[in-house]
Amino acid sequence: MELEKEFLDSLKNTNIDTEKLKESFTKKQFLGVRFNRQKFKNIEINAQNMQNFMQNNDILCKFSPILWCNDGFYYNEEVRLGKHIFHELGLYYLQEPSAMSPVEFLDIKPNDFVLDLCAAPGGKTTQIANKLENGFVLANEIVPSRAKILCENVQRLGIKNCIVTNNSPQELENKFECFFDKILVDAPCSGEGMFRKNNDAILEWNINSPKQCMARQIEIVKSAYKMLKPNGKMVYSTCTFSLEENETVVKFLLDSFDDLELVEIDHKKYGFENGVAIDGNDSLKKSARLYPYNIDGEGHFFAVLHKKDNDSFVRRNKQTQKFNKQHVAIFEKFLSKYSSNKYDNYVSIGDYLYAGCPVDIDRIKVLNAGIFLGEIKKDVFIPSWHFSHTLEKDEFKNTLELSETQAKQYIMGLEVDTNLSDGWVLLTYKDFSLCFGKVVAGKVKNHYPKYLRKQL
Ligand SMILES: C[S@@+](CC[C@H](N)C(=O)[O-])C[C@H]1O[C@@H](n2cnc3c(N)ncnc32)[C@H](O)[C@@H]1O
Numbered sequence: 138m139e140l141e142k143e144f145l146d147s148l149k150n151t152n153i154d155t156e157k158l159k160e161s162f163t164k165k166q167f168l169g170v171r172f173n174r175q176k177f178k179n180i181e182i183n184a185q186n187m188q189n190f191m192q193n194n195d196i197l198c199k200f201s202p203i204l205w206c207n208d209g210f211y212y213n214e215e216v217r218l219g220k221h222i223f224h225e226l227g228l229y230y231l232q233e234p235s236a237m238s239p240v241e242f243l244d245i246k247p248n249d250f251v252l253d254l255c256a257a258p259g260g261k262t263t264q265i266a267n268k269l270e271n272g273f274v275l276a277n278e279i280v281p282s283r284a285k286i287l288c289e290n291v292q293r294l295g296i297k298n299c300i301v302t303n304n305s306p307q308e309l310e311n312k313f314e315c316f317f318d319k320i321l322v323d324a325p326c327s328g329e330g331m332f333r334k335n336n337d338a339i340l341e342w343n344i345n346s347p348k349q350c351m352a353r354q355i356e357i358v359k360s361a362y363k364m365l366k367p368n369g370k371m372v373y374s375t376c377t378f379s380l381e382e383n384e385t386v387v388k389f390l391l392d393s394f395d396d397l398e399l400v401e402i403d404h405k406k407y408g409f410e411n412g413v414a415i416d417g418n419d420s421l422k423k424s425a426r427l428y429p430y431n432i433d434g435e436g437h438f439f440a441v442l443h444k445k446d447n448d449s450f451v452r453r454n455k456q457t458q459k460f461n462k463q464h465v466a467i468f469e470k471f472l473s474k475y476s477s478n479k480y481d482n483y484v485s486i487g488d489y490l491y492a493g494c495p496v497d498i499d500r501i502k503v504l505n506a507g508i509f510l511g512e513i514k515k516d517v518f519i520p521s522w523h524f525s526h527t528l529e530k531d532e533f534k535n536t537l538e539l540s541e542t543q544a545k546q547y548i549m550g551l552e553v554d555t556n557l558s559d560g561w562v563l564l565t566y567k568d569f570s571l572c573f574g575k576v577v578a579g580k581v582k583n584h585y586p587k588y589l590r591k592q593l
Contacts (some may be wrong), residue, residue, distance in 0.1 A: 138444055139338075140158070140159055140162065140332070140339075141342075143344055143406040144329070144339075144342065145158075145159075145406055145566070147344065147347070147379065147425070148378055148379070148583075149378075151378060151380055151413055152411070152413055152425075152426070153378055153426075153428060154412075154423065154428075154430065157428075157430035157540075158428070158429070158430060160430065161333065161428075161429040161430040162332070162333050162434075164429075166211075166233075166256050166333055166334045166435065167211050167233075167234050167433045167434055167435075168212055168214055168231070168234075169203060169209055169210065169211060169231070169232050169233055169234035169236075169434070169445065170200075170209070170210055170212050170229050170230070170232070171206065171208050171209040171210075171229060171230050171231075171232050171237060171239060171253070171260075171263075171264060171547070172187055172208050172209075172210075172228065172229050172432075173220070173227055173228055173229055173230065173263065173267065173294045173295075173298075174208060174267040175227075175266075175267065175294060175295050175296065176226070176227060176228050176294075176295065176526050177190075177471075182207065183202070183207075184201055184202050185386065186211055187200055187210065188200045191216075191336075194567060195224070196216055196218075196223075196444075197215075197216065198213065198216050198218075198223065199212065199213045200212055202435075203234045203237060203433075204406075204407050204432075205237065205241050205407050206234075206237035206238070206241050206264075206406070208264075208267065209232065209234065209237045210455065211234060211433065218231060219231055220593060221511035222544050222545065222548070222566055222571075222592070222593060223567075223569075224353045225293070225548055225571070225589075225593070226526075226566060226569045226570070226571060227293040227294040227295050227526050228569065230259075230260055230263050230264075230290070232260040232264075233331075233334065233434065233435055234433060234434035234435075235330070235376070235427045235432065235434030235435050235436070235437040236260055236261070236376065236434075236435075236437065237260075237264065238374075238407075238409075238425070238427065238437060238439060239261065239321060239323060239372045239374035239437075239439040240261050240264040240321065240372070240374060242400075242402055242425075242439065242441050243265070243319050243321060243370060243441070244270065244319070244370055244441075245265060245268040245272075245319055246272070246490055247268070247269055247270035247271060247272060248269075248270065248271045248272045249269065249272040249317075249318040249319050249362070250272055250273060250316065250317050250319075250496075251265050251269070251272065251273070251274040251275070251317060251318065251319045251320070251321070252273075252274070252275050252277070252309075252313070252317040252319070252320045252321070252361070252364055253265060253274055253275070253276045253277065253314075253320075253321045254277050254306055254309075254320060254321065254322050254323075254357065254360070254361055255277070255278065255279070255322060255323050255324055255325060255357065255518050255582075256276035256277055256287050256301075256323070257278035257280065257284060257286055257287040258283065258286045258287055258290055259276065259286070259290035259291055259470065260290075261292065261321055261323055262274060262276040262287065262290075262291060262296075262299060263290060263294045263296060265321065266291070266294070266298060266299050267337075269298055269387065271298075272298065272318075272591055273298040273299065273300065273495055273496070273507075274298065274299050274300075275299075275300045275302060275313075275317075275496075276291065276299055276300070276301050277301075277302045277303070277306070277309060278301075278302075278303060279303070279305050279306075279565050280306065281303055284301065284302075284303035284504055285504065287301055287504075288301045288504040288505050289589070290510065291505060292412045292505065292521075292522065292523035292526060293526060294526070295523070295526030295527045295528075297493055297507065297508050297527050298493060298507065299505065299507070300494060300496070300498060300503065300505065300507065301304055301502050301503070301504040301505035301506040302498075302501050302502055302504065303338060303502040303503075303504055304416040304501050304502055306356070306357050306360035306361065306578065307356070307360055309360065309364065309499065309501065310360040310364055312497075312500065312501060313364045314363055314364065314453075315363070315364070315365070315366050315367065315450065315452065316364055316366060316380060316452060316453070317364050317365060317366055317369060318366055318369050318370075319369060319370050319371070319372075319571070320361050320364060320365050320370075320372075321371070321372050321374070322349075322357055322358055322361045322371065322372070322373045322374070322418040323374045323375065324353075324354045324357055324358075324374070324375050324382070324386075325353065325354075325357075326350050326376060326377040326382050327341075327346035327350050327373035327377050327379065327382060328341070328342070328343055328353070328376055328377055329342065329378045329379060329436060330376040330377050330378060330427070330429075330435050330436020330437050330438070331376050331435055331436070332377075332436075333429060333435060334435050335428075337490060344397055346381035347377070347380075347381040347382050347451065348381055350356050350377075350381070350382050351381040351382050351385060351386060354375075354382060354384060354386045356387055358373060358386060358389070358390055359393075361373075362390060362393075362394055362397070362444075365414045365444050366450070366452060367396070367444055367445065367446050367447035367450045368442070368443075368444065368445070368446040368447075369443075369444050370400065370441060371441075371442045371443075371444070372439055372440070372441050372442075373386060373390070373439065373440050373442065374385055374400055374437065374438060374439035374440075375437070375438050375439075376436060376437050376438075377436070377438065378436055378438070380413060380415060382438075383413075383424065383426075383438040383440075384412050384414075384415050384421045384424060385415065385439075386415050387399070387412070387421060387440045387442070388415060388416070388421060390442060391418070391420070391421075391442075394444075395579075396444050396445040396447075397442050397443070397444055397445075398442065398443050398445065399420045399421070399423040399424065399440060399441065399442060399443075400423065400441040400442065400443050401423050402423065402425055402441060403436040404425060407425075407432070408431045408432045409422070409425040409426060409427055409431070409432070410425070410426040410427070410428055410431060411423075411425075411426070411559070412424025412425065412426060412438075415424075419450055420521050421440075423440070423441075424438065424439065424440035425437075425438065425439050425440070426438055429453065456533050458482060458483060458484050458497070459484065459485065460483035460484055460485040460490070461485040461490070461513075461546055464485055464488070464490050464513045465483050465490065465517050467513055467516060468480075468490055468510055468511070468513075468518050469515070470518075471518040471520070471561075474534075475533055475534050475535060475561060476528075476532055476533050476534060476561075477532075478528075478532055480492035480493065480508070480510070481493070482495055482507065484498065484506040484507070486503060486506065488512050488513045488514065489509065489511075490509075490510045490511060490512070490513060490518075491505070491506040491507050491509055491510060492507055492508045492510055493507030493508050494506040494507035495540050505523070508523065508524060508527050509521045509523040509524060511524055514520070519584070520561060520573045520584050521573075522572050522573070522584070522585065522589070524573070525563055525564075525570045525571070525572050525573045526570055528570050529570070530563070530565050530568050530569075530570065533563040535536065535557065535560060535561060535562045535563065536563045536564075536565055537553075537555055537557060537562045537563070537564050537565070537574075537581065538552065538561065538565050538566070538568070539564055539565065539566050539571065541566070543580060544551060544564075544566040544571060545592075545593050547564060547571065547572065547574070547585055548571075548583075548585060548589075548590065548591060548593060549590055549592055549593075550583050550585060550587070550590040551583060552580045552581055552582060552583055553574065553580070553581040554579060554580060554581075555576055555579060555580070555581050556579065557576050557581075558576065559576050559577055559578070560575070560576055561573055561574075561575055562574050562575070562576050562581060563579065571585075572584060572585050
């Protein structure tokens with residue numbers, strides 16, 4: 138792959154070594170997998186344990202740790218983790234190793250309210266959610282088709298505390314003024330850091346790309362700043378090298394808002410390069426540049442910003458939710474038959490019922506509001522695929538463990554034979570929830586979402 142002279146010349150004001158960059162293009166990209174803590178509550182996630190877990194299930198993986206992310210590992214490409222049933226069960230997320238860095242420096246605490254402003258396809262959203270307990274993450278994506286994929290990934294991983302929205306940053310900013318403890322802006326960019334991984338990114342690039350992206354990035358970070366609470370932190374990240382899209386955007390924030398400051402990180406520990414000082418602003422060196430010739434991963438940039446505290450600040454309280462009482466009663470009747478779990482903070486969107494949504498979501502476009510419990514059709518509750526993925530086997534009274542062949546057949550959309558009596562059943566594979574099914578006269582009727590059916 139030839140790197141254009143025009144592109145290499147455009148990097149001359151950065152601290153990148155273009156010869157080393159060119160050489161890094163002769164080497165293979167690194168593959169990364171991040172395990173979903175939601176599914177491994179009783180195992181410490183480390184390379185050896187996860188390798189044993191996979192090998193005990195006949196998947197011959199070799200994992201090695203990714204320095205900056207405890208739940209993330211490099212893996213060998215022969216195992217095709219994306220094609221395995223475990224992927225459908227949400228046990229892991231395939232994520233480029235460098236892309237795992239920004240969230241690790243956002244300092245997320247279990248009860249934080251987090252905003253992931255440019256979130257699709259959801260690698261970083263699911264990583265954030267894995268660090269939360271009573272907090273929640275609002276994952277927003279402006280492009281409708283991409284917001285759907287984001288929603289699917291959040292639901293596949295069985296994330297319970299995520300609201301997925303499809304708005305522009307400007308549409309969100311008035312509703313959530315000074316609201317979030319932590320904000321991630323993983324901005325749309327010219328993708329220069331991904332050229333080795335993705336040839337199309339090179340074809341789409343031209344000399345004007347960085348400037349055009351910068352204009353959009355500045356609009357996005359202005360909104361993000363408004364939504365950040367005093368004493369909150371924000372990470373701005375891209376997968377590109379240009380000064381325009383990185384330090385210049387961060388400098389814009391520092392120059393515009395005097396309550397923002399950059400947070401120090403330990404570059405040496407991880408092999409990150411410092412950011413570049415522009416116009417004599419040395420504090421920009423606190424940003425991190427990830428170069429493919431220094432680290433095992435693709436190119437990335439991130440900066441951690443802190444908004445100074447303001448003693449007089451009080452966050453607005455949440456407002457009451459709107460839900461259909463009759464739908465909740467129908468759901469609770471279903472629940473009392475099959476589970477002793479308790480749910481609250483219900484939200485209705487048409488005939489869809491959600492639980493665990495702690496904030497007012499009026500007047501924004503919501504695709505997922507916490508746990509998508511299911512749909513009420515003619516006064517009957519139909520539990521959802523997402524709901525099944527939030528459950529552990531012992532949280533549902535009626536379960537059926539499938540063989541590998543049966544699980545694959547169910548994912549294709551076929552029925553499964555059973556001697557269970559009629560009613561809802563939680564289907565599991567290797568004790569992990571796959572989906573609900575409805576037993577009717579010795580057959581489990583297929584409820585695997587049509588848009589997810591596939592041949593594995
Ligand atoms: C780098 S990607 C995000 C990747 C994601 N954080 C992840 O880890 O999976 C940037 C996203 O920003 C979205 N985007 C594009 N224009 C935007 C805008 N004006 N405001 C907010 N987001 C935008 C893109 O559609 C894209 O999905």
